[in-house]
Amino acid sequence: xxxxxxxxxxxxxxxxxxxxxxxxxxxxxxxxxxxxxxxxxxxxxxxxxxxxxxxxxxxxxxxxxxxxxxxxxxxxxxxxxxxxxxxxxxxxxxxxxxxxxxxxxxxxxxxxxxxxxxxxxxxxxxxxxxxxxxxxxxxxxxxxxxxxxxxxxxxxxxxxxxxxxxxxxxxxxxxxxxxxxxxxxxxxxxxxxxxxxxxxxxxxxxxxxxxxxxxxxxxxxxxxxxxxxxxxxxxxxxxxxxxxxxxxxx
Numbered sequence: 001x002x003x004x005x006x007x008x009x010x011x012x013x014x015x016x017x018x019x020x021x022x023x024x025x026x027x028x029x030x031x032x033x034x035x036x037x038x039x040x041x042x043x044x045x046x047x048x049x050x051x052x053x054x055x056x057x058x059x060x061x062x063x064x065x066x067x068x069x070x071x072x073x074x075x076x077x078x079x080x081x082x083x084x085x086x087x088x089x090x091x092x093x094x095x096x097x098x099x100x101x102x103x104x105x106x107x108x109x110x111x112x113x114x115x116x117x118x119x120x121x122x123x124x125x126x127x128x129x130x131x132x133x134x135x136x137x138x139x140x141x142x143x144x145x146x147x148x149x150x151x152x153x154x155x156x157x158x159x160x161x162x163x164x165x166x167x168x169x170x171x172x173x174x175x176x177x178x179x180x181x182x183x184x185x186x187x188x189x190x191x192x193x194x195x196x197x198x199x200x201x202x203x204x205x206x207x208x209x210x211x212x213x214x215x216x217x218x219x220x221x222x223x224x225x226x227x228x229x230x231x232x233x234x235x236x237x238x239x240x241x242x243x244x245x246x247x248x249x250x
Contacts, residue, residue, distance in 0.1 A: 004030070005211035009218025011238065020045060020157045021110045022238070023211070025103060025245040032207070034099040035085070039202030041156040042194035044211050048219075049159075049187035061180030063173070069138055070163065070185045073145025074152070075192050081153025082196040099154060100249050106155045107246030113165045114239040118232055130172040137170060153193045159186035 004026060012019045020041050027037035056062050088098055129137065144166050151158045164182045167173065173181070197203055 001030075001207055001210040002214035005214030006218035007214075008211075009215030010222040011234075012215075012219055012222060019048070019215070020155075020159065021107060021114075021161065021242050024156050025107060025242075025249065028100070028103070028249070029245075032204075034096050034103070035197075035200075035202045036204050036207075038099060038103075038154070038156040039194065039197030039200070040204045040208050040211075042152075042190045042197055043203045043205070044208045044215075045156065045159065046187065046191040046194045047208075047212060048215065049183055049190060052183040053187045056180030056183055059176070059180065061174075061176045062184045063171075063177060063181045064184075065134060066141070066167070066171070066181050067185045067188070069134070069141045070145040071188050073142035073147075074149030074185070074189045077146040077149030077151075078153035078189055078193040079196065081150045082193060082200070085154060086200060102151075102154045103157065104246045104249030106151055106157045107242050107249065110157060110161050111239045111243035111246060113161050114235060114242065117161075117165060117168070118235045118239070129170045141170070149189055149193075152189055153196075156190070156193070159189050 004023075008019055008023045008026070011022060023044070024037050024041045027041065028034055032040070053062070085098065134141070144163075148158055148162050148166070151162070163185060164178055167178050167182060171178075194203065
């Protein structure tokens with residue numbers, strides 16, 4: 001598990017592709033129960049996002065108003081998702097199947113989003129939505145937050161890639177500010193969802209510790225090498241692997 005954490009952290013540092021989209025399906029593949037894989041990944045992500053949030057707050061690259069409006073939708077969405085999972089487990093004993101199928105569909109969506117950002121980044125940065133003030137887009141932002149928060153609550157996936165894509169399309173922001181805002185919001189979201197999963201007994205703290213002990217040096221090494229290795233081909237390959245993983249889980 002430590003080596004797995006290093007591998008995922010290395011790829012995240014090298015390419016910027018979301019860790020949950022890589023880690024959660026790998027944990028399921030290694031025989032970890034889907035609910036434990038999701039809960040543990042959320043807890044693991046909460047710790048990694050904390051350090052990223054602190055750094056971006058120091059750099060003043062976080063749009064706090066946008067984080068707040070996203071959270072108005074995403075946090076209730078995540079709470080509703082986790083409660084729904086609990087209800088389905090009690091009534092139908094179908095929690096594992098729901099998570100596996102949801103993981104499959106969301107992995108396909110993340111793969112598509114990754115490819116879209118890789119090849120069409122510049123084309124989506126200029127549109128009429130970007131010229132509107134936040135006050136006119138507030139309802140839309142809260143709605144997007146609710147939908148994606150629900151997805152993260154069930155699968156642990158999308159707190160980075162899907163939210164970042166939405167921000168790129170709807171706001172005229174620098175890449176650094178998009179990343180900082182995305183990480184700060186993701187920290188709030190995965191922390192709330194992780195605590196709920198922990199309350200349901202879905203977090204393996206020993207597993208999370210082993211993953212973290214590998215991923216932290218992995219991210220540092222990957223980030224160091226990222227300037228020397230072209231990221232575009234690697235992102236394309238990773239997106240293809242995520243797509244295949246999603247199709248296998250459906």
